[in-house]
Amino acid sequence: MSKTRKTALLGLLGAIAIVINLVEAAFIPPLQFGIRLGLANIVALVTLQLFGVKEMWTVNLLRLSLGNLLKGILFGAPFWISASGIFLSSLSLLLTRRLKSSVLFSSILSALAHSLGQLLCVILLYAQPGIAILLPTLLVSSLLTGILTGSIAVQVLRRIRL
Amino acid sequence: MKKKELLIVFILFLLGIGGLFAFRTFFSGAHTIEVRDAENKVLLQVRDDQEGIYTIEGKRGLFHLEVKDKAWRAVDVDCPDKICEHQGWITSEAYAPIICLPNGILVVVSDE
Numbered sequence: 001m002s003k004t005r006k007t008a009l010l011g012l013l014g015a016i017a018i019v020i021n022l023v024e025a026a027f028i029p030p031l032q033f034g035i036r037l038g039l040a041n042i043v044a045l046v047t048l049q050l051f052g053v054k055e056m057w058t059v060n061l062l063r064l065s066l067g068n069l070l071k072g073i074l075f076g077a078p079f080w081i082s083a084s085g086i087f088l089s090s091l092s093l094l095l096t097r098r099l100k101s102s103v104l105f106s107s108i109l110s111a112l113a114h115s116l117g118q119l120l121c122v123i124l125l126y127a128q129p130g131i132a133i134l135l136p137t138l139l140v141s142s143l144l145t146g147i148l149t150g151s152i153a154v155q156v157l158r159r160i161r162l
Numbered sequence: 163m164k165k166k167e168l169l170i171v172f173i174l175f176l177l178g179i180g181g182l183f184a185f186r187t188f189f190s191g192a193h194t195i196e197v198r199d200a201e202n203k204v205l206l207q208v209r210d211d212q213e214g215i216y217t218i219e220g221k222r223g224l225f226h227l228e229v230k231d232k233a234w235r236a237v238d239v240d241c242p243d244k245i246c247e248h249q250g251w252i253t254s255e256a257y258a259p260i261i262c263l264p265n266g267i268l269v270v271v272s273d274e
Binding site for chain 2: 131
């Protein structure tokens, strides 16, 4: 694949991730505090499988920076919460890639890592360790959303042609 | 998904469900609700049988806490997303903290 083509494709994937994020935030309300579907992670999973770790980081960084810029909260509190979520979830994808795990498992772990990252950031920012009581709820919901996004990613990977 | 992975996921799931039940039984009986600000300072203390609507001032505007029938919820909050209001009624059995990030307000059950 030529470098130009790859750059264009990564830009496209990044754009898709951002749009999914914005649309999900606009139309699907969180079930409880901070529990979202995290559909944008599908793009990270697909990029990881089709290209590799570096490209996954690229797409995620695009999602983080441009997505928050578009929402108008660059460097605000939600930005850092989002950043720690995406950072931890990317780290976990790196780990599962090394372990050669299946896409579904990677998805579940990265969803978990994302929620944990967000929770840790909220605890740090607001000096309120009591929020940790949400851990069991986050655990279960991340597991479920991870299964959902992972399943969608698997289906996408079966059909996509670059 | 491989067998080892499935096992790990299953264990995590059990931990989650277990944690949910553990926290439920932990919080039973009449309790004191505390409204705290972002610096963890207590703004208001109310028992869950003291019914009424309480007004608290947050960073963005006003936050109202309604207590009724041993349950409480956020109403009429000055914030863009109203996530806290969507949480609905909270009781000490079905407990979750109410968190309003724009206002920097936390509604929890006190530790006593």
